[in-house]
Amino acid sequence: MTLIKWQASFSLGIPSVDHEHRELIGAINTVYDSMINNADPAIIESCLEDIYADVSSHFALEERHMREAGYGEYEAHKEEHEELLDQIRNMMDLFEENPDSGRIILQQELSDWFSVHFSTFDARLHDKLGDHH
Ligand SMILES: [Fe+2]
Ligand SMILES: [Fe+2]
Structure with missing residues (x-):
């Protein structure tokens, strides 16, 4: 099952960044599948x-x-990155302590954890830094 489908809005127009966005989505989908199975x-x-x-x-x-x-929004964007890393670390700790309940939380939160940042902070970055051809 695909948890997150690629969307054009995930693309920043910076090839190295976009390549990593695709790879991250692939990795999240793979781990989601392993949890389901x-x-x-x-x-x-x-x-x-x-x-x-x-x-x-x-x-x-x-x-x-x-x-x-x-980039003018650098500080806020960087803070959000740090927040996201804390959040995933917390989810990982929960999973380690108790795989059964941790699994449920991860299944519920992973998609938002990922997509919300892409479609807000990263999308605004695209408006400023991406190529607009
Ligand atoms: Fe990103
Ligand atoms: Fe970002």
Whole structure:
């Protein structure tokens, strides 16, 4: 099952950033599938660790683009990134403590956790930094 489908609004017009957006969506969909199919919690945990690492480096890339462009919303966008990393870390901790209830929370929250940032903060970044051809 596909949790998050790619949407044009997820594209910033910066190829390296867009490539990572696609990869992150793929990774989230994969871990979601493993949860639905009751995969071994250790496998899910290691997928989540990979996602956490990829998201951290993705945020760093975006922040670099923002700084280079002197983007006005940099501080707020960076704060939101930090908030998102805290949120996923909390979900991962919950899952580690109790895979059964953690799984339910992840299944409910992962899609929003991801898509809301893409369609708000990242979309505004697109308006400023993306190519508009
Ligand atoms: Fe992003
Ligand atoms: Fe972002």
